[in-house]
Every structure is written in C-alpha cells, then in structure tokens.
Amino acid sequence: MSRQAPAVLDAGQRHPVRFTLNGRKAGGEAEPRMLLHDFLRHVLGATGTHVGCEHGICGACTVQIDGAPARACLTLAVQADGAEIRTVEGLALAPDRLSALQEAFRAHHGLQCGFCTPGILMSLDALLRERPDCGEAEIRETLSGHLCRCTGYTPIVKAALAAAEALRVPHHA
C-alpha cells in the first residue's frame, strides 16, 4: 500500500471541520452524518441558508462550493472540509450596500416570503459571474433548479435580467 490508510471518522463522534466561509476561515465540529446546511446554521450560526425539502429538489439550501452552485442538503459537512463555501451572507458589499443582484430583486419584486431567495441568489450569482451575457433562456434553466411558491418566477426572471444588464454596463463615477 502506497500510504497509510486515512483515519476513519467514527459515527456518533464529532470531528473538526474547517473551510473558508465567505472569504473567512470558519470551523467547528460535526458528526459525519451532519449535512452542510445544519453545520452552517447550527454550528456556525450562519442562518441565511434556508432548509426546505432536504432531498435536493427545492433548491432553498443552495450555496456555492468552490465557486459552483450546489445543494447544501446533499453535501455532508465533512465532505466540505477544506472547501471554499459562499452563502447569501457573502453577497452584500457592505451591511448597507446590496449587490447588484440583490438590488434588482428588491426593485423588481423578485421575492415575497423570501424563503427560496437565498438559494436562488446563489445560483444566479454564479450564473452571472460565469456567463455575463446570459439571456432569459439560461436564467430560466438555472431557475429550474429552484422552487418558488410566491412569485410565479416572472419577477425573478426580470430581476435577473436587470442584474445582468446592470453588471454589464460600466459604472459611472
């Protein structure tokens, strides 16, 4: 055998988990069975990530793992050890300055109850970064991974298109 077998993290015991959360080091302890969203909310106190169906359908818990949108409910905290995690708490430029995407959601009524919003923002934030020229079709395809029961999606699509436009236009001083 090339290397000594790695340690087995015992079931029912807590083990250290460390990763980068919104650019800062974060850490705590988790049993192997703890899902990433529970670790974020209950261990780290980052309650911006919401928990819906817990089997990967609704998209409420979507965060970015190493830059890509992913379901926190389908990721174990121990799997995320060493990763870069970004959550809705990392979007605003400052406590009193929303990101262009968040601002567009506010302006276009892209949310009502707000339960699904953090997940949708994390998916769209990744899309707008990866594909600044994206159009409605791509936005709708990305949104197909999310359920929203309030808005009927149309205002969300409008908000995403407005945010894409705002991010493409160079800022005026």
Added chain:
Amino acid sequence: MKPARFAYQRAATTEHVLEALHRSGGEARVIAGGQSLVPMLNMRLARPALLVDIMHVAALSHVDDDGARLTIGAGVRQRDLEMRHDTAARQPLLAMALPWLGHVQTRSRGTVCGSIAHADPSAELPLVLTALRGEVHLRSRRRARRLPAEAFFTGMMVTARAEDELIEAVSVPAVRPGTGYAFREISRRHGDFAIAAFAAVADEKELRLAIGGVAETPKARVLPTDQGLDDALDTFAWNLEARDDLHASARYRRELVRRIGREVVLAAIRDREARALKEAT
C-alpha cells in the same frame, strides 16, 4: 430528514477504497458527489455503516482518451465533463445528454459514475451508456472486470456490482466517422425525471435505439431503416412492459416510444448524413 449515523473515511488512493470495501463486509458505501446517495441517506433508504469518500483520489479524477474510447474516472463530475471543450467532438451523444441531467446545481457535484452506480431507470447516463454499448470498469481486491452496460444494469436501481467492488470508471467508444447520434427526453419540466428518454446511434451497419424511463432498466434494440421501422417500434414499445404511474400512463409511454422513438432515429440518421458531409469537406 437527517441521515442515520455512519462513519466516514476520506480515501487518498484507490487501494484505500478497495481495502475499506473489502473489510466492511457489505456495510460500506462509496460516496463521490453524493447527489444520488445523500437523498437516499436523508430518507434513510440507505443506512451504510461507513462512507468512503473517493473525491480526493487523484487517480480516479481523469478522463482518458486513447483515440478509440473515452474512459471517465469515478471522480469526474458531470458538470466538468459537460464544460470540457472537447466532449461534443469526442462523443456527441454524451454532450447531448449531459445538460438534461438533474439541474446545474446537482451536476456541479454529481459524478458520471455515481449516476451509473445509482442505476435509476429514468436517468440519462445509464441510457447513454446502454445506447453506446459502453462498459463499466469494476475493481475489487479480488479482481478487475468490465461489464457491458446491458449486463451491469440488472433491475430498477439494482446492478451487477458486488459489495466489495468500486466502479473505477466507465468507458464509451469515441465518435466514429459515418456515425450519427440523437438524444431526446420527455419530462414535465427540464430537470424532472424523464417520463421517457431516447438515445439513438446510426452508422453504416445498424440503427440502434435505446430507451430509458419506461422499463426497469434502459433497453436497446437494433431497428430496420426500411418500411419495417414502425412495426419494429411498436414491438419495442410493447416489449418494454410500461406501467402506469403518477407521471404518465403505460399507454402514453408506448405512444411516446412509437412517435418520439421514430423522430429520434430519423434525427440520428440526419445527424449521420450531416457529419458525413462535414467529413467530406
């Protein structure tokens, strides 16, 4: 919904994985992207004693292309294969099917081999593997073997993998000159489970259609290109033994096989002709 307790091991080499599977006596499961397994854990439909994480095994994270076959390692994520610049050129059917897998938010973590291991009858990758006569590369401490897709998928979410075996990779033939491909999926919304999914391969020797989402495993048939096509599709439709469920009736599924099946094989033939023209110029 929270998983029941399990232990966790982050493997660094393939040997670690095989050793853990060997020692566990069937109580260990491999976890890669987790996009099929974690829902099963959350719903407690799976209760393994140990999860062996293979995503840090460098040897499993490659796509190898020897000119004749693409071999996709167990750690290759679906989204990474989708975004590779040469996937469409090297195996068009794979590139056609990948955007239909779940959602971008699950493809970012889910692996190609993980979907094969899960063997959902409506999943796209088992269908593509079947259509292309792909192989599943299995390895345990006892042996290494390769199974054709049709021998690997033995039932609804049941495969020929032994408890101590790791799916090390899957392989598919690379694109061949004079071959055309087509893929189509019928579902209520993009990203939902397929009511029926179709993958066709047309070359100078044969026309092959594979169908997922209807029978317990993906099924493939070689079809005639002459006026016997409609009869052959009708026989195929009945042979799949479709059943009624929440999403569609058996009768509707049979009709999809006849009509959409026909459209997809004709699309594969047109694709072959288009590629032949491109090759000639």
